[in-house]
Amino acid sequence: AQKITQTQPGMFVQEKEAVTLDCTYDTSDQSYGLFWYKQPSSGEMIFLIYQGSYDEQNATEGRYSLNFQKARKSANLVISASQLGDSAMYFCAMREGRGFKTIFGAGTRLFVKA
C-alpha cells in the first residue's frame, strides 16, 4: 500500500540558511509522482515542486529543490536561503501512475527565525 512518512513534526531554521525537510515513501508501482506543497496559516495549499519516478535529474524550482533518491525511496525538499515567509506547514505527497488519488504525509511545520 502507498505510504508517505514525514518524520519531522517541526523544524527551526535561521533566516538565509538552507533547510532539508525529509520525506520517505513506499509504493510497489514503478510509475509514480512525488509532490511538495506549502500550507501557510491561511490554509491554502501551494504547489512547490514535482518529481516523476522516471525523471533522472532532481527537480528544481527557484529556491526549492527535491533530493530524489529512488533506491532509498526518499524525496527530501531542500529550501535554500530561507525567508521569514517560508514559515508554514510543508506536505510531501505521492500519486501512483495507475491510481487516481494522491496521498499526503503528516506534514512538517517549518519555523524560520530572524
Place this chain on the structure above:
Amino acid sequence: KAGVTQTPRYLIKTRGQQVTLSCSPISGHRSVSWYQQTPGQGLQFLFEYFSETQRNKGNFPGRFSGRQFSNSRSEMNVSTLELGDSALYLCASREASGNYEQYFGPGTRLTVT
C-alpha cells in the same frame, strides 16, 4: 488564469443537516479532487472526478458524495452531518488525470455544531 475557487469559504451547520460545497477548477483543467483536512487525520483523499466520471474514492462513508458538471465544476455533498465532519475541505484541479501537478483552492471550513 484564475485559480481554483471554492464556495462558500466558511460554513456552520448543525448535526443531521446536509451541506453542499462547490469548486470551480482552473480553466482548462478537467480533473477535480476533494480532500478533507483535520488536525487528527491530516489530509485525506475523498474522491477525484475527471470528465464527469468519478475515478476513485477514498475511505469515507456513503454520506460523502460528489459530482462533476460538463464545465468541470464540481460539487461535494455531505448528508446527515456529524460533529466529526468539521474540517477544512480542499478542492484541487489538474490539467488531466495522472501525474500532473494539482492546484488547490482556498478551502471551505465547515464547522458542525
